[in-house]
Amino acid sequence: MLQVWKLCQIIFIKSSPSGTLLTDLQEWYQTTNNIDPMVQAIFSSNSENTEKLHLDDKYWICILLAVAQGRIDTGRHLLSFYPIDKAPVVRTINELLHTMPNLSTHSHLSLFEFKAKWEYWQKKCVQVLTSENFEGDDNGGMQTICKLLCADESTFLSLKLMFNNWYYMLISYMSYANPTFNISDLHMSIESGPFMKEFENELDEFDAIILKIFEFDVDVIVNECVKLFSNNFFSAHFLNILHLTGKLQLKSEIDFGSAFREESRLPIHEQHLIEYSLQLLSAAWSPSLLSLNQTAFDYLLKCQMDETGIDLIETYLERIPLTEISQSEANKIFYIAFQYGLHDLAFSIGRVMQMRALKGRQYGDALTWNAKIKDCSFGNILADKIMEEFFQSNDLKLLDLTESLVKEIIYSDRLIFLNKYREFYRLAYLSSKSERTENLKQAIDLLVHLLQVPNLIPFKFKKLVFFQLHDLLDQNVFNEDQLFSVLKSIQLYENRRRFLAIRPISGEVHECSLEDENSEENKWKSLFEKLSSKIAENFVQNKIEF
């Protein structure tokens, strides 16, 4: 993939229409088909005996490749190991290589002048080829080098195995035949030249992509790359860079006719970005919900058009099933939704989780979620349930659930009542001996206040609260105002009960009953008895006058 990327970089970004591609392409050839290891191998295997270096199998291949790739210095260095006495032509070849005009050193010259120099030099090469004596040249290596320098097409074609790929051959050929070539020259030589034909039977998709790059055909490149690399990583980044450097012409600008068609309105680079992020999210090799999601979301966020990115994130998060995952994972998803500003989604996650907790009778978890999303109606339902459970089981930890939430549950009045009730209960029943009376007084005060606040205590629990009062009456801690207000609230309660008996409002009718009917009646009786006796006592003690 790196190869393709670098080539694209050269052709699309770096080049200017008239600029020469020689140095860049040669560099590409050198880096992607690095002969250094081979050279190293030769040297290391023949390190003791430099005399025999030129007899190594790979020797000539190295030299030829070096020359083909434009690495003249390496070539000359290797050539210096060839014994001169054997073939005096070595010196001439060396001379030729040395005087080869080089674009980088001659950059001060204009193209025309460089071309002139090059032609002059090449004429010399041809002269050497035809006139010089190539004896002592073992496998024709010298001759081949010379022919390469003269840009003899047939030599290039004959070295097909060494080049291995048509594009390398092409580049080498062009670098010797017409070193100042640019893109259009490349095109022409591809179409007219014999190089492609040589390799015709062995072309595969990779070659097709390279061809398309030379032809500047972006669409096809992108699609082929997607197929070849089986994901959109390359295409997404590639199109993004093109877009950012302003070279990508968006389709919609060119073709106005298609604006009315039902096509995707997304510009193509964003399409690919989205594709890639979708691939990340559903990566087959990592079957998990949340891994790589942050990278994927980053990609999605880059699609700025029409906020499609955020919408897609939301859709993805919505579809994560919440029924089986653990609390910590749910917390993570909630937090992610919150982070991206998807508050509705976060709210709905909270609602699902709190309902799930309630169904599993995990009241504490339900409370946590409820407090997070501050859902008032569910809070009320939850408070009712907790109270019911408490009255049935008398289990203290139910009440304690709200102890850390005091300041946070102000959105739901039933939860506030639950909390206050907890305080009352602790004061009244759970205080140590020494603080008993003091706390009791506080408790009663609290309770009476609670009774006074209209509608604070849910109807169904009022009866039970009254019964608790009944138990406390014996303790002699009520003062007369409290007794009167208790009476008043009982009166109101009775009124309400009668009203409800005539006109039932669902949800309020069902009262929480303790035991059976008889004991309830008895309790009411004794409650009234006690109340009246206490009031009477108070009268007597304080000699209240009317």
Next chain:
Amino acid sequence: MFDNLNKTEKIYLNFNASKVRWLSESKITPSDYFCLGSAENFKSVSIWKQNSTLDDFEPVILSEYQNLDGYVTEIKSKSLEEFFLSTSNGSVYHFKCYHDEQRLIELNKWSKANDVVNGFDFNNDGEELCFVTENGTINFIRLRSQINNLNDLDYNELCSLNSVLYLKHFEIAVSDSLGRIKIWDSRSRENKKSCLSLFMEGESSSITCMANDPNKKHIIACGNLNGIIAIYDVRSNKRPFTLTHNHSEPITEIGFHPFSGDSLFSSSFNGGLWSWNSSNRGELKSGWEDRTVNFKNYLDSNRYTLNSFDLNNDKILAVNNNLCLYKLKYQNLF
């Protein structure tokens, strides 16, 4: 005061790790081995070795076990070769690794059905291991007995319990999702009431992680979903000392410096690994409240959730949600 990091190095894994832990007897003993527990649906744990003589961080995987029944929620190492881990499917495993032979063997497994084990801890003698689950149960395992002995505290907290720490031999601190820390006595199984319950007023978001001070066992630091770190003194009931950033990212892991309780590390959802240092004015007895605290982010360049980190001697390892494993060195704070 606190010094520069020498280097931050990172390598890429091919899975997301949810927990990283050094394998050693204690946080002070230097070690070259660490284990990684996988995240989400990967279900594996692997042991790695890093070569501390090399300059570059190039850990090598020694062994791997891929048949866990859920992803890893907690790992704690008992010694250089043994460790325990808990999974999201209600099991606690006991593993032993043979580093030379590169083998990892499961010695024991205890399970609770349909539950998620959120955290566990074992006491100093290694006799007892206590784990807490999402359904609100606290369970104990006797490690030395022949039978697989699993029993639970006869108390079901109605909210999910997130982590547990042994404070003294028989005392555990349990944190839950309502932001409370409860101290229990683990000797009696019929406890209906905890010894102590600690919480912060006005801050009830779920506590995700806890750590105890290496030198003073009664000081606990805990981090919650709102990004607040609270340092509690278990002996008293007063309001804890809080540390907070000016953003509210949940805290994923927290740990004290292995040598001194004066500095604390925490990792959060937005990828920072923060070190909190209380300046030393030469007084030994003052708590956190009396000093000024400096903090510094050691992983500025990371923007992905930092899932976990662990400290050993002078090295920190951290894993984030983007398949990276970081290694940092810091100079000793003394």
